[in-house]
Amino acid sequence: MKPTLGVLAGGGALPAAVAAAARAQGRAVFLLAFEGQTDPEALVGFPHAWLRLGQMAEAFSHLRAAGVEEVCMIGPMRRPSFAELRPDRRAAQALARIGWRAFGDDGLLSAVVREIEAEGFRVIGAEDVLGGLLAPAGPIGRRRPSPQDDIDIARGVEVLRVLGAADIGQAVIVEHGVVLGVEAIEGTDGLIARCAGLRREAGGGVVVKIAKPGQERRVGLPTIGTRTVAAAAAAGFAGIAIEARRALVVDAAAVARAADASGVFVVGIVVR
Amino acid sequence: MKPTLGVLAGGGALPAAVAAAARAQGRAVFLLAFEGQTDPEALVGFPHAWLRLGQMAEAFSHLRAAGVEEVCMIGPMRRPSFAELRPDRRAAQALARIGWRAFGDDGLLSAVVREIEAEGFRVIGAEDVLGGLLAPAGPIGRRRPSPQDDIDIARGVEVLRVLGAADIGQAVIVEHGVVLGVEAIEGTDGLIARCAGLRREAGGGVVVKIAKPGQERRVGLPTIGTRTVAAAAAAGFAGIAIEARRALVVDAAAVARAADASGVFVVGIVVR
Numbered sequence: 001m002k003p004t005l006g007v008l009a010g011g012g013a014l015p016a017a018v019a020a021a022a023r024a025q026g027r028a029v030f031l032l033a034f035e036g037q038t039d040p041e042a043l044v045g046f047p048h049a050w051l052r053l054g055q056m057a058e059a060f061s062h063l064r065a066a067g068v069e070e071v072c073m074i075g076p077m078r079r080p081s082f083a084e085l086r087p088d089r090r091a092a093q094a095l096a097r098i099g100w101r102a103f104g105d106d107g108l109l110s111a112v113v114r115e116i117e118a119e120g121f122r123v124i125g126a127e128d129v130l131g132g133l134l135a136p137a138g139p140i141g142r143r144r145p146s147p148q149d150d151i152d153i154a155r156g157v158e159v160l161r162v163l164g165a166a167d168i169g170q171a172v173i174v175e176h177g178v179v180l181g182v183e184a185i186e187g188t189d190g191l192i193a194r195c196a197g198l199r200r201e202a203g204g205g206v207v208v209k210i211a212k213p214g215q216e217r218r219v220g221l222p223t224i225g226t227r228t229v230a231a232a233a234a235a236g237f238a239g240i241a242i243e244a245r246r247a248l249v250v251d252a253a254a255v256a257r258a259a260d261a262s263g264v265f266v267v268g269i270v271v272r
Numbered sequence: 273m274k275p276t277l278g279v280l281a282g283g284g285a286l287p288a289a290v291a292a293a294a295r296a297q298g299r300a301v302f303l304l305a306f307e308g309q310t311d312p313e314a315l316v317g318f319p320h321a322w323l324r325l326g327q328m329a330e331a332f333s334h335l336r337a338a339g340v341e342e343v344c345m346i347g348p349m350r351r352p353s354f355a356e357l358r359p360d361r362r363a364a365q366a367l368a369r370i371g372w373r374a375f376g377d378d379g380l381l382s383a384v385v386r387e388i389e390a391e392g393f394r395v396i397g398a399e400d401v402l403g404g405l406l407a408p409a410g411p412i413g414r415r416r417p418s419p420q421d422d423i424d425i426a427r428g429v430e431v432l433r434v435l436g437a438a439d440i441g442q443a444v445i446v447e448h449g450v451v452l453g454v455e456a457i458e459g460t461d462g463l464i465a466r467c468a469g470l471r472r473e474a475g476g477g478v479v480v481k482i483a484k485p486g487q488e489r490r491v492g493l494p495t496i497g498t499r500t501v502a503a504a505a506a507a508g509f510a511g512i513a514i515e516a517r518r519a520l521v522v523d524a525a526a527v528a529r530a531a532d533a534s535g536v537f538v539v540g541i542v543v544r
Contacts, residue, residue, distance in 0.1 A: 079450055081472035162438040166431045168451050178351055179440050182454040185470050194466055198457050200353035 006068035010075025030066035056091035141259035156208030164212035175205035196235035225250035239265030278340035282347025302338035328363035413531035428480025447477035468507035497522035511537030
């Protein structure tokens with residue numbers, strides 16, 4: 001039998017989905033919930049403990065006490081302020097080691113993975129538990145990108161490749177060749193909402209979201225779900241392009257239904 | 273005597289300042305104002321004509337009829353929608369030639385400069401008329417960046433160098449090592465306003481604005497003024513760093529006063 005799975009729960013419903021899937025596979029699960037990050041509803045029915053993000057020693061004690069050997073970090077984490085973080089001695093040590101890279105997305109996540117592994121845990125991806133999360137190549141739902149959308153997607157990919165080197169965001173919005181917005185700390189939903197007012201034409205604009213070059217495969221993969229589709233539709237954009245086989249789609253069937261109902265496309269693109 | 277100066281007037285007060293300075297130097301001036309871009313107040317007292325951005329042939333006729341030989345493009349231009357642009361035959365020809373690059377900032381501006389020069393006009397920078405606009409190295413006003421601000425400025429420069437290759441924006445906001453926002457089409461004031469809500473700490477955060485690598489020297493230089501200072505202060509950021517000798521400061525004395533009055537720093541940094 002597989003060892004107890006520790007779920008380090010970020011925001012949204014995905015941590016609960018991972019925990020439920022692990023339990024359905026006959027595994028025991030234990031969730032670590034983080035103040036200001038985890039949705040309390042995601043914890044219902046699962047053994048769990050609440051911590052501040054900076055309580056690293058406490059986190060490892062909880063995982064060991066629960067018999068955890070494998071850990072899955074899943075769900076978006078908002079960047080805490082230093083005051084919110086209040087690092088304990090173990091976390092301060094980790095921060096000192098991580099140094100500058102703590103401030104890039106991927107640099108931070110990779111470093112956190114190494115810290116967890118240094119404590120003797122294995123880190124696995126949500127895909128390893130849930131399966132079927134990775135975006136397929138091609139359309140999800142009935143709509144397809146127009147030729148102009150394809151051009152905008154190509155421009156978005158080009159821009160994101162350059163951005164990836166700076167380790168900032170994973171998403172851009174491109175409308176008829178013009179980059180309306182670039183994601184940083186506001187997250188993809190925030191990006192979509194703020195770019196709604198920057199559109200110049202009716203009916204155009206594509207949200208493009210791909211993994212960074214050298215992206216850690218197990219944590220921080222670009223993720224979309226029905227909420228992303230609803231946001232894009234509300235903002236009047238034509239659709240969403242995500243990286244096939246490297247982005248996660250939470251409940252692809254529901255995403256396809258939402259896309260069809262709201263008239264936007266969702267497409268998995270192969271990035272070379 | 274110098275030939276008539278044609279001012280292609282973007283938004284704000286800078287076109288009027290350039291026109292007034294040229295007139296004070298004994299030059300005749302003629303302003304081209306663009307619908308939805310030029311501030312009508314900038315035209316008061318100067319001979320001018322209103323056009324759509326897409327009326328390129330008309331623009332060249334006006335300039336020739338006014339005896340213009342030198343042209344200065346100054347003031348921010350909002351990206352028009354294709355519908356607003358309605359390119360005439362000459363503009364359509366230019367767009368076809370510019371092609372893809374029309375959608376990057378600097379690619380577009382450089383291409384527009386070449387189109388204007390192909391018609392026999394010389395393109396000059398606002399600095400050539402006004403003088404004293406280029407940011408000095410060092411503080412403007414009394415405040416200086418803290419050691420943490422200096423670290424944030426360095427991170428901002430690093431990120432902007434990478435972004436420059438994608439030809440998108442010229443500004444980022446960095447707070448305690450974290451990139452809060454990256455400028456795209458919303459402009460620097462828009463960036464500052466939207467990032468106010470993303471700050472995590474009190475008293476930190478720096479707006480960093482530098483020219484792109486390979487930036488056309490005569491058009492599209494990064495520019496700040498008292499409005500930028502007011503926006504940064506209202507958003508609670510610590511200060512503004514601009515590239516010494518490649519960014520424009522509109523009315524440095526007023527910027528220094530505004531910075532001192534609101535407690536933010538403004539500093540010219542040397543980017544290597």
